[in-house]
Each structure stands twice: as structure tokens, then as C-alpha cells.
Amino acid sequence: MSCQPDLAQKATYIDLFSGCGGLSLGLGNAGWHGLFAVEKDPMAFATFKRNLIDGKHAHFDWPNWLPKEATTIQNLLENYPEQLAALKGKVDLVAGGPPCQGFSLAGLRNAKDPRNKLSDEYIKMVEIVAPKYLLLENVRGFNASFKAPEGKKAKKPHSMIVKAKLEKLGYKVFTDFLCSADFGVPQKRTRFIMIGVKNDLIGQNFENPFEVISNIRRDFLNTKKLPLRPVKVSDAIGDLLVETNGLIHHSGSEASGFKQIDYKSPSKLSKYLRVIRKGVGRSKPNSLRLARHKPSTIEKFTKIQNICKPGVSLNDQMRLEIGTKKQAITVLNADEPSKTLTTLPDDLLHYSEPRILTVREMARIQSFPDSFEILGKYTTGGERRTQECPRYTQIGNAVPPLLAEALGLFIKRLGN
Template identity: 90%
Template sequence: MSCKPDLPQKVTYIDLFSGCGGLSLGLGNAGWHGIFAVEKDPMAFSTFKHNLIDGKHAHFDWPEWLPKEATTIQNLLEKYPEQLTALRGKVDLIAGGPPCQGFSLAGRRNAKDPRNKLSDEYIKMVEIVSPKYLLFENVRGFNASFKVPEGKKVKKPHSMIVKAKLEKLGYKVFTDFLCSADFGVPQKRTRFIMIGVKYDLIDQNFENPFEFLPHSRRDFLIRKKLPLKPVKVSDAIGDLLVETNGLIHHSGSDESGFKQLDYKSPSKPSKYLRVMRRGVGKSKPNSLRLARHKTSTIEKFSKIQKICRPGVSLSDQMRLEIGTKKQAITVLNADEPSKTLTTLPDDLLHYCEPRILTVREMARIQSFPDNFDILGKYTTGGVRRTQECPRYTQVGNAVPPLLGEALGLLLHKFHTE
């Protein structure tokens, strides 16, 4: 899937809050060279390191002074101030998307969520390193005001606070909302994107970079050999059916343990699938383990698939009929891009099999290629949900690599012109 363009000069970036590496994978495929990345969760960083530092998608010239391990920006600022200061003016781009749970419109928006302040750490790194460009990704709610009690003054959206701080550091900041489905991703995932450009790089003819994206979108899809129309879910995961692949043992006991798909590469893959499986031959992707559903759960899922409208969340009446209190549950529509993936695997049901998706199916919907391995636990629960980043969470949190690549190509265009 790399299909890297022939770029005339080396352009470098740092990825902050990198997660498992969706944005870095996209930037690397667009020809950018990584210096280092920062991710605090050991599981997410193990996936990042395996693929993007040591593996087939490696494109980092990692500095000797920085251990290749999970860490935080705060730790970097405290331990390596001299090394970071030495990078000043030598980095082309700082990219990243701070954790967004407190801003998400799909979850419980919380103005006091401590993770909301992580954008300040991003800004601190920008202040020290002073790159030429900035790329900032977050959920739509990052650009929405929090509800306040009647009579209280409405606070600015956090995006405007971040924008103002970056402008004080010498950047012209452009913002927009982008839908991943417009860039070949089989998912209606809309994100708030912020691009910053140093004022001294802007002349009177400089235009808003987002105005170029609609024009470059077609060229991007053609270059990637992707369909010009939105990619259907069935074209992304239709080869991962239990019915056509069968199951083999994964782990645990033979009777009650986990099973995984016995994947067989299709003879007539879709255009999208050809991109996802480019360069892997007949090899099987990892993370094909199926959830171990109880019989009663399978029956409930089958009932949901019969009564719901594909692609639309269950209504209150349907939830009452099924006997579930879960607020967000949707059956995929095979003929459309998926709804936005979350970190909760039981938010979405398969379009024709009574089960949740595998991690690999979620990775496909996010546009991770099959030679990108997802590592770590599959799931976690209880209080550990806020402390660990298992496979489903890593994929659900990621920036779709195809969107990252489109943005990377756009930024490079402005860097060279």
C-alpha cells in the first residue's frame, strides 16, 4: 500500500499522541520521514514500533538519545530539554491528535476531562521545536462549545483556544472538517483538522490549503487505484466471512476457546481490497480472532439484524423489544461506508453474520493494510479501560491511514511550491 511518490527532498515530521500509527503510516506513504513519535500506552507503542520503526512500514530515523519505548510529552520535556531545543528549526512538521474523549459528541462530553488539556502539551512542543508546518486532528466536538448552565457565559470551543495560542507562536492556522469516506476510506468518519503554516512561509498568493483538497481528491484516488465512489463495507470486509473461510483454533481449550478465521485470499478482490492486500500475496493478516459469543448473544444479534435498518442505530422501541440498555448499537450497511468506528467493538454488528467485528475487519474499515500487524490484548474491561489500549481500542482511536496520506501529500505540495 505504500506507493510512495518520488519526492525531490526529504521532509521530516514528529508524531505526537501517535497511538498505533495510523497518521504516521499515512504520512510515511506520502513520502514524509519520521524523526520520532510519542505515545504513552505500551500496547499501542508496541504496534507502532513493530510496524513503523522495525517493520515493513519503517521510515523513522530515530534519535539515539530517545529510547524506543512508550512515553509522554511531559516526560520528554522534563528529561530531554536540550535535545528538543536542538531540533528547533530543523523539523518540517509536527503532527498529532491529542486524546479526544472529553470532546466527543458520541460520548459523555466533559469540559473538565483532564485529557482535554493534552493539547497544551502539543503546543509546548510546537513552541520549543518550531516546525514549519502543523497538522492537528481531533473529533468534530473539538470545535463545539460545551453546554453551560442557563445564564452562564458560553465558553469558546477548545479549537479556538488552541488556534489562538498557535497563532501567537507565529502560525497562520486553517481549519476544516474532513470526511474519511471522501479519500477512499470505507467509513463516514468526520474529523476536525487544523493545519498551521509559519507566517514567514506565506506570501500574498498563499491560499487556504483546504481549498485544494476537493481538486486533489480525484487525483489521489486514481493514484491509489481506489474507486472514485465511496467504498462499501462489503468491498472492504466481504472476504472475511466465517461462511466462506471457515474457522480454526486460536487459543484456549478446543471446546470453549477462541477461534479465528482460516483466511483464504479471494480470487477476485475488490479495488479497495487490492490496495489493502498489495504486496502480501496469499499470506494471512493478523488479528482474525472472533469474539466468543454466548448462544443467547448470537440469538440477540440475529434478532437485531432482522428488525433494524442497516446503518441506523436502534431506536428506543427496538432496544426495549430486544431487552438492551445499550445506547449505541448499529448493524453495518453492506452497501455503504461504515458509521464511525468507536473503541467499543459491540457498538457495531456485522451486516450478515450475528457477531461483532474482528480487529482485522475494523482495521480494514480504517484503511490499515493487511501487512500492518495489530499487537497487544484484544480487549480490556472495568477500570482498566481508561488505563490500557488493547487492539480494538488502538484501531478505533486511529487516524485512517488513507486520510493521513492525503493530508501528507497536501502538506508536501505546499512545502515544495
Template identity: 55%
Template sequence: MSLLIYLLVCCKITWFYILGLALNMINKRKAKQTFIDLFSGCGGLSLGLMRAGWEGLFAIEKTESAFNTLRHNLVAGNKHRYAWPQWLPQKNMEVGELIANYGAQLSALRGTVDLIAGGPPCQGFSHAGKRNPDDPRNKLAEQYIQVVEIVQPKYLLLENVRGFNTKFSKEGSEDSVPYSKVVKERLEALGYGVAFRIIKSSEWGVPQHRPRFILIAKFGVASSDFEPFAELDQFRKAFLKSKGLSADRAVTARDALFDLEVAGKKLVANTDSDQKGFFEIDFEEHSQPSSYLKLLREGAGGLAPDSIRLPRHSKEVIDRFKLILDRCPRGINVPRDLKLEFSIKKQAITPLCPNSPSATVTTLPDDIIHYSEPRILTVRENARLQSFPDWFSFQGAYTTGSKHRKFSCPRYTQVGNAVPPLLAEALGGLIKRAI
């Protein structure tokens, strides 16, 4: 009899143990924070958030090529994947289309999403452009706010250019208020405490200066009581240490690119483009990678990255680039007098300094010249400066003609528009810490 009682007690304990494990797994699943990415581009912000432990629900991007890159890596990929609801087609669309056609489904998500992230197109705010207050792309931040109002997530993350926090004109005119103030007031009216700061990407392990406007908001608190950036320096050091990077020395352009230099390499025909007559280096894993290169090569399995097609410059362009490398200061825009001398009409063209972070990577391939070779950078070299890992594959054409540029998003544009994944991962970790 005592043996029977003993067995019954053991079975009861065993079932309680199994039940406890199951409940623990369910709670862990529920505890995983979820996000939606608006104006996602090719997925730099999403990739960083996923690597920080967030679960992506879905992403919205209007251009087909950029969405194809995002889908290839983060929907059909084998490293990180969105959950992706059945009611939403896995295709490119505008945020306005999401609101118009899937309003009921968005409303059903109300209060269940932890974060809405996004980087509304920024050309109208950028100091590198014309800074036009009437640029229709400026109003896309309003669509971001519309989705926020419908879904009411717990947190918000908004990334933009530094000019987002700069007045368009002098005091007294209608556009004298920075757009960041307009967005802050709108979000506060929806019940969010809002904080923002200009952050240099180079301070977070990205080999590129790239100052960005970063806004973080939390539902149900006052702005005066919300300070997610309070321990930013302490968090930065811990984050960089976790990545094997130094908090005291910025990652340089050479740290990121030296294994992709052409000098001493065998050239082979490029194979990931429809255009013939282009070459790329015969890639080999470097025997002494920098700490940054080790980080970006993780997950590549020793394979060559894609998008390493070399440019096909004319002799005239090569000779001009040689002059720039010989005579111009490194790391800054070519001075005006030398632009005139070299017959350069471009607003910005910068020869890289090998021993410091790069200038901001843009959507124009010829804005930056390699630090030791008279050529522009490859798509992959730009992606390295943006901190994309080498396993991340870019889809679509390399470039498009000027008349098609407004309607397409080739690889160079995808990379230039992206949020650096390493910065995004740090921001994702910062918000998780706040939670």
C-alpha cells in the same frame, strides 16, 4: 601530448559528473520532509505520512501496547521506519515526560523539523461521550502546543473529533467557545497561520464516515493568507485515482470485509492470542478482490492478516443480534424503542449497511454488528474499515476488563483510536503540495 590533454579533460569531466551526482543525492536527502508524531497511538497517522513520502523522526505514545504495535511495524519493520534519534529511548512515554526530560534535545531541533503531527486524546470533546469541558484529557492539546513552541516546525497537522470544533454549552458561559478557537489563537500567537476543516474520511477512500476535525498550520504567515484546503476537491480526485479508487463512489463496508465473512469458510484455532478456545477463518486470498481490497492486500505477500480472531458469543447474544439484523434499519444506531424491546442498555449499537461506508469505528467492540452475520467485528475487520493494510500487525491483548480499560490499550482500542492511514496519507500529500 594532445592525447594526454584529452585524457586529463575526460577525467576532469568524469569527476565533476560524480561530484554532481553526489551533491544531487545529498540535496534529495535534505529535501525529504521530516515529521514528529505526538499522541501517536499505534501509528495510523505516522504510517500515512510515511506512505506520502515523509520521513518520521520519532513518535510519542504513552500506552505500552499501542507503542509496541507502532514499534513492531514502524521501528523494527521492513516497510517503513522512523529515523529515531539516539537520545530518545524507544519506549512508551507521555508528551509531558518528553518535555520534562528531553527539553534540551527538543530545543536543538528548533527550525529543522518540517512538521509536527498529532491527535491529542479526544474523549472530552466527542459527541459519542459525555462532552465534559473539564475532562483532563482536553488539556493534552496544550502539551502539543508546548512542543510546537520549543521545536518551531514549519508546518503543523492536528487531527481530532468533530466535537473539537463545537461549543460545550450556550453563549455566555465560560466554556461556550469551541476549543478549536482557543488552539487557533494560541498557534497564531506563536507565528502560525491556521486553517481547519471538518473532513469526512469516506470522501478519501476510507470505508467509514468518520468526520474528523483537521487543522493545518504554517509558520511565518497570517491565517488570512493561508488556505491549504483551497483545491481540496481537485486533489481528492487525483489522490483517489492514484490509489485505484473511484472519486464518485464511496468504498462500502462489504468492499472492505467480504473476504473475511465466516459463511462457507473452514474455521481453525486462533493462534495469535494467549486465550484458548477461540477460532478464526482459514484465510485464503480472494480471486476477485475489490479495488479497495487490492489496495489493502498490497505488501501482504499472500499471507493471512493477523487479528482475525472471531468473537465467542453466547446464544442469548447471537439471538439478539439476529433480531437486530432482521428488524433494525442498517447503518444507523438502533432506534430507542427497539433498544427497550431488546433490553439493550448501550448508548450506541449499529448494524452495518453492506452498501455504504461504516459508522465510526470506536474503541468498544460491540458498537458495530456485522452486516450479514450475528456477531461483532474482528479486530482486523475494524482495521480494514480504518484502512490499515493487511501487513500491519497489531500487538497485545484483544480486549481488557472494564476496570483495566483506563490503563491499557488492547487491539480493539488501538484500532478505534487511530487516524485512518489512508486519510493521513492524503493529508500528508496535501501538505507536501502546499510546500
């Protein structure tokens, strides 16, 4: 597989819809250099800025013309047309995952969800910047047809509309599904991936990237010294048990305020934790605050753990027995990768303690290192849920950094 440009020098990228930075973190670890990122939520961008612009994982040559603050692609297109036009042909990769709520198979699929149109803004940026490569990540439902009213033809998947528009701009576009668990992430998170390559970079012997990406899987895991078998949840969060660490005061009153896990780094780490804890010594990660469960909630969670098969969602009879209408409740299976994390922390219960996960435990399951700090409110409710991106939402929405790193290494390989 051979394309002409040599990306070994300084592979540059722009991250659109960056969220808290899972995709950028992985690309940075794969040796890419960021130009800038676009994220509209102030909390998610604060996390991004702390880690990837100012912090330990910084790798952005941020342009002087663009403020380091939350913004939208629309704002960029309207206010910085000349600066964007000047980037034409100078960017190796445009990456991103447009918000996916309207496509999610787990939610209320809505063909008219205005967020579905954000992929058009991604395409507009591609048209202006004309990068060599494209990377687009989304939920599986991005590639599923929307149900049509009776008697009418089903609308084709949004992914095919996006693919056709990118092909008109001069790209050869390849699509497939990848499971994060295949790349060292302790989570069965399957995502739709789109990789685009400029037509003039494709030689005679160019192969479908997805037909050869599995070839790098073994090398990637071996380089990381990760097991070839899927990583178990207990290997990712087993050192964060309340039972073995104890609790300390976090915030609020001593009597009824929030508590957090008093983390003590174990002397022996799993292969996965050696990756996650790299470079932090014995220091404690942030975001170890526990939810403040009422006694009745703890009792309910204990009952769920007793009757539920680990890793399998409650069935209708179990929900009736427990007295809940909530559709998706699953107890983690300690011996398997987690089910896909969502932005709702009470969708998953801990495998041995009657509680939801902490933000840090979710971050571990997503493959964020302990050196990555997560900022902002922990949760939000009511009408604000569609407007704000607190810590649980930031992590639930993120691209797993290990998967992003594998993709970043692979796209760099396309250029050699």
C-alpha cells in the same frame, strides 16, 4: 500556492499522541520521514514499533537519545530539554491528535476532562521545535462549544483556544472538517483538521488549504486506483466471512477457546482490497480472532439484524423489544461505508453474520493494510478501560491511514 522551503528532499516530522500509528503510516506512505513518535500506552506503542520502526513500514530515523518505548510529552519536556531545543527549525511538521474523549459528541462531553489539557503539551512542543507546518486531527466535538451552566456564557470551542495559542507562536492556522469516505476509506468518519503554516512561509497568493484540498482528492483516488464513489463495507471485509472461510483454533481449549477466521485470499480482489492486500501475496493478516459469543448473544444479534435498518442505530422501541439499554447499536450496511468506528466493538454488528467485527475487519474499515500487524490484548474491561489500549481500542482511535496519506501529500505540496 507557494511556500519557500523545498520539502521534496527529505520532509521530516514528529508524531505526538501517535497511538498504534495510523497517522504515521499515512505520512510515511506520502513520503515523509519520521524523527520520533510519542505514545504513552505500551500496547499501542508495541504495535507502532513493530510496524513503523522495525517492520515493513519503517521510516523513522530515531534519535539515539530517546529510548524506543512508550512515553509522554511531559516526560520528553522534563528529561530532554536540550535535545528538543536542538531540533528548533530542523523539523518540517509536527503532527498529532491529542486524546479526544472529553470532546467527543458521542460520549459524555466534559470541559474539565484532564485529557483536554494535552493539547497544551502539543503547543509546548510546537513552541520548542518551531516546525514549518502543523497538522492536528481530532473529533468533531473539538470544534463545538461546551454547554455552560444556566445564566452563563457558553465556553468557546477548545479548537479556537488552541488556534489562538498557535497564532501567537507565529502560525497562520486553517481549520475544517474532512470526511474519511471522501479519500477512499470505507467509513463515514468526519474529523476536525487543523493545518498550520509558519507566517514567514506564506506568500501573497497563498490560498486556504481547505479550499484546494478537494482538488487533490480525485488525483489521490486515481493514483491509488480507488473508485471516486465511496467504498462499500462489503468491498472492504466481504472476503472475511466465516461462512466462506471457515474457522480454526486460535487460543484456549479446543472445545471452548477462541476461534479465528481461516482466511483464504480470493483470486479476485475489489479495487479497495488491491490496495489493502498489496505486497502480502496470499498470506493471512493477523487479528482475525472472533469474539466468544454466548448462544443467547448470537440469538440477540440475529434479532437485531432482523429488525434493524442497516446503517441506522436502534431506536428506543427496538431497544425495548430486544431488552437492551445500550444506546449505540448499529448493523453495518453492506452497500455503504461504515458508520464511524468506536473503541467499543459491540457498537457495530456485522451486516450478515450475527457477531461483532474482528479487529482485522475494523482495521480494514479504517484502511490499515493487511501487512500491518496489531499487537496487545484484544479487549480490556472494568477500571482498566481508561488505562489500557488493547487492539480494538488502538484501531478505533486511529487516524485512517488513507486520509493521513492524502493530508501528508497535500502538506508536502504546500512546500513546493
